[in-house]
Amino acid sequence: MSTHGYDISAYQRGISFDILKNSARFLILRGGYTTNGGRRKRCTDQYFNTFYNEAKKYNIPVGVYYYSCAQNYQEGKEDAVYLYNNVLKGRWFEYPIYIDVEDQWMLKAGRAGCTNAVHGFCQHLESKGYYTGFYAGYYVLYNQMYPEPLKRYTWWCPWWNKSTTPPKKIATLPNMHIWQHCGGGCHVAGYDIDGDYSYVDFPSIIKKAGLNGYEKV
Numbered sequence: 001m002s003t004h005g006y007d008i009s010a011y012q013r014g015i016s017f018d019i020l021k022n023s024a025r026f027l028i029l030r031g032g033y034t035t036n037g038g039r040r041k042r043c044t045d046q047y048f049n050t051f052y053n054e055a056k057k058y059n060i061p062v063g064v065y066y067y068s069c070a071q072n073y074q075e076g077k078e079d080a081v082y083l084y085n086n087v088l089k090g091r092w093f094e095y096p097i098y099i100d101v102e103d104q105w106m107l108k109a110g111r112a113g114c115t116n117a118v119h120g121f122c123q124h125l126e127s128k129g130y131y132t133g134f135y136a137g138y139y140v141l142y143n144q145m146y147p148e149p150l151k152r153y154t155w156w157c158p159w160w161n162k163s164t165t166p167p168k169k170i171a172t173l174p175n176m177h178i179w180q181h182c183g184g185g186c187h188v189a190g191y192d193i194d195g196d197y198s199y200v201d202f203p204s205i206i207k208k209a210g211l212n213g214y215e216k217v
Helices: 048-057 073-088 110-127 138-143 203-211
Strands: 003-008 028-033 042-044 060-066 097-102 132-136 154-158 176-188 191-198
Touching: 003 176, 028 048, 042 154, 048 060, 060 073, 060 203, 073 097, 073 110, 097 154, 110 132, 138 176
Parallel strands: 003 028, 028 060, 060 097, 097 132, 132 154, 154 176
Antiparallel strands: 003 191, 028 042, 176 191
8 A cells, every 4th residue: 555745845836735735645845955066065945944834734744855965974964963953853754854865976975985874864863763764766775875784774766657556676675665756747736746655654653653753652
């Protein structure tokens, strides 16, 4: 059984949640990002607060992702510290908190650098009581990272096609819990946005365990 949702950022500024609520069973919001290049800077998504408040208004469960350029454990941890202080603290999330592994600046750190950056991000937020994971393509995970030590984190995998069933190559992998089936190919409320299927009841797990700002049931 799957649940359909979307991931959005400031690129979807102005989207109508009154319309979005009819098809979104969850949303993963960009909480922040790091600019790439030599003078990297961490930033909060300009529309995160608006999107978070709208999602809560319409009772749409939410998670968060951070677009990273981290190249080692310490930089991954620093991304997590920034995200916690500027986005997560004092709020509640029904879906995981992800580090987004796709920027070329991050990938050029090599397999060890990327893998350690994920550890730094996830381990710090786990210590704060968050359910954590990573976003990465199949090729990236298996060719530019070390997949085995990352199996302890939930994996959000992009693999774009028109099917409603994930490709067999990823469907049987134990930690592939959300599949991004279209990249900007879902047309909702006049916007082209990313579509996702979740195969885990994250809200129940997170609330019961008292994670992501919730008190343990």
